[in-house]
Amino acid sequence: MLLSRLARVSQEVAATSARSRKTALLAELFRDAEAADVPVVIPYLAGRLPQGRLGIGWKTLGAPAPPAAEPALTVREVDARLAELGALSGAGSQAERARLVGELMGAATEPEQRFLRALIGGEVRQGALDAVAAEGLALATGAPPAGVRRAVMLAGSLQTVAERLLAEGPAALEAFRLTVGRPVWPMLAHSAPSVAEAIDRLGGCVIEEKLDGIRVQVHRDGDEVRLYTRTLDEITDRLPEITRAARELREDRFILDGEVIALGTDGRPRPFQETAGRVGSRVDVATAAQAVPLSPVFFDVLSVNGRDLLDLPFADRHLELARLVPGPMRVRRLLVPDAADGPARAAAERFGADTLARGHEGVVLKSLDAPYSAGRRGASWLKVKPVHTLDLVVLAAEWGSGRRTGKLSNLHLGARRPDGSFAMLGKTFKGLTDVMLAWQTERLKELAVGPVEEGVPVVTVRPELVVEIAYDGLQRSTRYPAGVALRFARVLRHREDKTPEQADTVETVLAAHPGVAP
Incomplete structure (x- = not known):
């Protein structure tokens, strides 16, 4: 695919606020793309570089370069050139970086130059986020939008799903299933200004403590345990105490969602940076674990013994969680079965105040009927934190x-x-x-x-x-x-x-x- 095509669509998407129009533009783009273009096209649409930050300043990007008369750059060629730029280091790398940027800009037309400067400088603001891109992908391939969203959720990658869909068609969706050992994007919460307003929105619900820890997804298959962060990075080797805790649970095949947190001897949370520093540390893990031990606190279960629980109501998933995980390792919670019940609402307010007094950052209220909407900020989970x-x-x-x-x-x-x-x-x-x-x-x-x-x-x-x-x-x-x-x-x-x-x-x-x- 020519870069000019992508740059034009990016500009058109930025110029419209209508989600339906954005979706149609992206669908047309995906129809023209080859499967091999996808690993570049999707990050570029979202304003990301697959290589990450390249260390190219605006002085280098802004250096004048006569534009090419006709478009000839492909997205894969641009990606290869940027990968070469990202690999530069050492003496003379700054001058070489400037030379390569000049060559790239000289091969680009004026619209392509504008797009590249914005992309490399982190200034692409066209709003083509993954959710809209998933809808465009569904429209382009004739796949059901809900099926594409679920496949992305289970694969943990829009790019992976897009490559398979463009190469194989809608039947490719059948390949994406919840699998122990393959992390999924976690379900997230919207914000609410108060416990009372959250109850008004949700009706019957549960209020849980919101811990100031690090989100973790725990996968166990027999003796093998794998731990993942909310960004799907594997951190198994860093948290041996969490692996041991997972192996002590009564079932041997499951996926749990929760947090890890450093607690003091009084049960209050230690400063957040101690938890974050411990999770981020790869050096002398045994000593670090002794100095700052982490405790797992689970609040959801996605799979048990090969059964996919994602579509079950939250109340049913919690029954499975309570069967699998002992009370000390489950999040503190309070049932609010009737939104109109005055005493129940007052108890929820007291629970929220007590949670703050215990040193935690707030509460999360969850609808009893909600399935697990992985990778999305569902309206059925509402977090309340003091400002x-x-x-x-x-x-x-x-x-x-x-x-x-x-x-x-x-x-x-x-x-x-x-x-x-x-x-x-x-x-x-x-x-x-x-x-x-x-x-x-x-x-x-x-x-x-x-x-x-x-x-x-x-x-x-x-x-x-x-x-x-x-x-x-x-x-x-x-x-x-x-x-x-x-x-x-x-x-x-x-x-x-x-x-x-x-x-x-x-x-x-x-x-x-x-x-x-x-």
Whole structure:
């Protein structure tokens, strides 16, 4: 397939907001594609490179290159060239990278150049996500959309399904079955603002603790146990205690869904980064397991003894879970059988408050009737988490890249110390609209205490601009002077009505998160 064809469809998809039109455009593209094109076409549509980040800056991408007169590049040729770029390292690699980028751009027409710059720079924003692509694939091949979605769920890869469908037709879907040892995308939850609203939406449901751990899928077939993360990465060798726990269960063939978490001797969760660090560590696993042992907490079962349970109602799946997994390894939960029952609703509210008091991050409410919709954010699972906000002071900012080139974007955020100085707690560029970016760039230029040229990566400013941020919590950190860092901070608004003296203090921040302070 010619790159020009893909670039044109990408532009057309970006120009329409109608899902049906996006689906039709993608279906037409898939009809023209060969099975061998799929591993490149699908990631490119979603704005991803199969090779990951290539380390190519906007200065290199933006270097002028006379465009080709006629399209000749194929998507597979582009992929091969980018793979060559990604393999470069060592002395002279920067110059060679610039040369190869120049060659690639010189072989591309002007529309293809625009697409390649956006793709390599991470700026493709056409909204052709996997869900829409799956619908387009179904339309192109005559396969039932529900069957394609289920095959993707079970295969863990849209590309795998697309290759088989384009090569073999709808009959290929029969090959995709739930299989022990092959991970599936986990079911995810939407958000709700409160327990009461979640109950109103779901009706009869269950409320469960939402643990601040790492999602894990446990597959056992006899003595063989495999563990996978929510991104389907295998981590079996890193968590021997979870493997042992799986082997102690009464059945010997199953797939379980749950979390692993580090707990203190009092049963409260240890800081999240201890769990994350343990799961991520590949070095001296035995010592790491002794220092930070992890506990499995299961909340769903997808298969037992060869029986596929995905389509069963959640209430029935939990009966199987309770039969298989002992209580200490199951998530704490409370049944809310009648949404209109006042005492039941009050009990759910108390359960949510108690969960927070136990140190967990929130609750998840689940419909009793819902099947397991792997890989999707189903409306039948609703998570409720408290929203933390702070008023912090901007201490510095970094120049943005891509569409944020020329804008001061990444903000360094600080809280007040008792002596009137500020302790940095983290950075964020999330939540900023184009209007907010433009305004803060001009304001921060006015507050700059040093050079503001784009070649200067960090622009230090007078601590006068207050911003309100939302964040998911704190974690310990040796990078910042207060010993803690914000998790998943995003800007809500600029607080021109507040002075730096009215910003939150380090003491206030630490007091809101007991147990995290160093």
